[in-house]
Amino acid sequence: MEKLKIMFSKVSCQKSIVKGFTLVEILIVISLMAILMLTSIVTFSSFTKSQSFQTSISDVIALLNKAKSKSLNQVKPAECEEDSVKGYQVVFTASSSSYDLAVVCGDYTHILEEKKLPSQITFTEGSADYIFFNVATGVVDSPAEVTITGFDKSKTIVVDGVGNISIKQI
Secondary structure (H helix, E strand, C coil): CHHHHHHHHHHHHCCCCCCCCCHHHHHHHHHHHHHHHHHHHHHHHHHHHHHHHHHHHHHHHHHHHHHHHHHHCCCCCHHHCCCCEEEEEEEEECCCCEEEEEEEECCEEEEEEEEECCCCEEECCCCCCEEEEECCCCCECCCEEEEEEECCEEEEEEECCCCCEEEEEC
8 A cells, every 4th residue: 555655646746748739830830731732733733734735736746647647648538439539638727726637539628537725725826727738748738837825835836848747936
């Protein structure tokens, strides 16, 4: 019994130490976390817009390359039936931000693929209405430029007289 009294008196005499964080420390940590989250959200949003713009450029170039490839390979789609293939063209519509792959057979043009740019990305007025690749040679009737703008960026896709496709920075 005496041992218990001694142990009890030692425990009650010791100063209790409280461990933890103060309110100020917690508020500082929460504030820093909020600042880091806002910074990362802005950075991610900027990155997403940049990638959307770059993907749009790549998609237009891919369709131009597809038109050139089909004209070089003299692919004759079912839409042409008995008519001879004159070539393939990509048609750009600035007002609707759309672009189409079409085949020209005889006196008729048949749309093979229809595509649209994402919102906030557009073709600039004054860009070429279409780019036509002649069958078998892949050369174009006349050199052309298509300018795409969006998210405070602008790039011009250039197709020279022999059908080479490149990007010109603005």
